[in-house]
Amino acid sequence: MSKRWLAVMLGALVGSSALADVKAIVAYRQGTMKALGGHTAALKAIFAEGQTQFLPDARAHGEAILRLSKSIPQMFPKGSEYRKSAAKKEIWQNFDDFIARAQNLERLAEAFVQAAQANDAAAMQAAFQKMGKEGCGGCHEKYRKD
Numbered sequence: 001m002s003k004r005w006l007a008v009m010l011g012a013l014v015g016s017s018a019l020a021d022v023k024a025i026v027a028y029r030q031g032t033m034k035a036l037g038g039h040t041a042a043l044k045a046i047f048a049e050g051q052t053q054f055l056p057d058a059r060a061h062g063e064a065i066l067r068l069s070k071s072i073p074q075m076f077p078k079g080s081e082y083r084k085s086a087a088k089k090e091i092w093q094n095f096d097d098f099i100a101r102a103q104n105l106e107r108l109a110e111a112f113v114q115a116a117q118a119n120d121a122a123a124m125q126a127a128f129q130k131m132g133k134e135g136c137g138g139c140h141e142k143y144r145k146d
C-alpha cells in the first residue's frame with residue numbers, strides 16, 4: 001500500500017471516529033435534556049395539575065435537576081455541532097453567556113431544593129415556576145432551535 005493511500009485511509013478513520021464522538025455526545029445531552037424534561041413534567045403535574053399526593057417526590061425531582069444542570073457546560077464541547085442537534089452555533093460564539101445561563105438554572109434548582117428541604121409547598125411552587133421560565137426557558141430562547 002502506498003504511503004499516500006495509507007494517509008487517506010487513516011484520515012477517513014479519524015474523521016469517522018470524530019463523527020461517532022459527536023453523535024455520542026449529542027445522544028448524551030439530548031438524553032439528559034429529555035430527563036430534565038421528564039422531571040419538569042412531573043413537577044408540573046404536582047404543582048399545576050393537582051397531583052399533590054406526589055409532593056413527597058418533589059425534592060428528588062429537584063435534586064436530579066440540580067445535579068444534572070451542573071454538567072450542562074460539559075455536554076456542549078466545541079465542535080459538537082450535528083445536523084440532528086437542535087443546538088444553535090451561537091452557543092460556541094457566546095460560550096461564557098451559555099455557561100452563565102446553565103449556572104442560572106443551577107441556582108434556581110438550588111432554591112427549589114431548599115424550599116423542598118424546608119417542606120414549604122408554596123415556596124416550592126414559586127421556585128418551580130421560576131426555574132422553568134427563567135432557568136430552562138432562559139437558555140432555550142437563545143440557544144435552542146425551534
Ligand code: HEC
Pocket residue numbers: 026029030031033034036037038040065072084085086087088098099101102105131132135136137139140143144145
Ligand atoms: C444552558 C442552556 C440550557 C438549559 C439551562 C436547559 N437547556 Fe434544554 N436544551 C438546550 C439545548 C441547546 C438543547 C438542544 C440540544 C441538542 O439537540 O443537541 C436542549 C434541548 C432540550 C430538550 C429536547 C431534547 C430532545 O432532543 O428531545 C428538552 C426536553 C429540554 N432541553 C428540556 C430542558 C429543561 C426541562 C430544562 C430546565 C430544567 C433545560 N432543558 C435547561 C439548552 C439548555
